[in-house]
Amino acid sequence: MQPVNFRSFAQKVRHNKKGFKRFLAKVEKKAPENLDQMAEEIDKEVWGVTDCLSCANCCKKMTPxxxxxxxxxxxxxxxxxxxxxxxxxxxxxxxxxxxxxxxxxxxxxxxxxxxxxxxxxxxxxxxGFPHLKKKKMVDYIHVHQQNIEYCPATYNMVERMMERMEDRKTVRS
Incomplete structure (x- = not known):
């Protein structure tokens, strides 16, 4: 597990934030049937590469x-x-x-x-933060839209969701 590189993370957020938020807005309007299952799978992957103790950005920049x-x-x-x-x-x-x-x-x-x-x-x-695999995940999309700019785990989850949904479109075409 690599420590969070804040410079790299901030750069990725600046570059992708709008696109990620648009993607999440689309998911919120028309969620795929398997969204909760996908979140469960991605959650395991994300925590395999995310070290919260090297980050703590949620505690530094947000308030519960x-x-x-x-x-x-x-x-x-x-x-x-x-x-x-x-x-x-x-x-x-x-x-x-x-x-x-x-x-x-x-x-x-x-x-x-x-x-x-x-x-x-x-x-x-x-x-519960960052609420990656809450059941009825669609009800937490607005939370993820906010958290992508603070939480590397949320950012990583959305990135993986986008990749999986794009891969499924390619397979169907």
Missing amino acids: TFTTKDITRISAFLNMSPKAFKEKWLYYDKKDRDWMNRSQPCQFLNLADNKCSIYEVRPEDCA
Whole structure:
């Protein structure tokens, strides 16, 4: 497994982001029958070549949403009240009605090794990220459209989906 090369990743994103987003929009409108199965297969491939600990871009550039359960669990782990936890680290986004980190990178990310200091109790949003093989994957296409520019695993997944769908078109023709 190779560490993430951020320069190369940023370059690929700049070059392909629009095309990837258009592709995902088409998939969202007319998903192939086997999309969930394809996502399952690609997920295994992607994690064979992606090293999250060499990246942590999600923790550095994005913020998870914190559910009430997350806040209760994490604040208990930190021996704080939920109110004190929210006051210290979160803000409430009125538009989306979500609790989110006040700052980036995430306050729980150890920048020396890219490990999470609350990994055992991390938010559900973090535990599921980048949501590559969620069932009814079509319902997560909008998430992937956003994540391709932050997450090498998502980028790799979309790239592989495009290749597979193109190969199938070629076979049918």
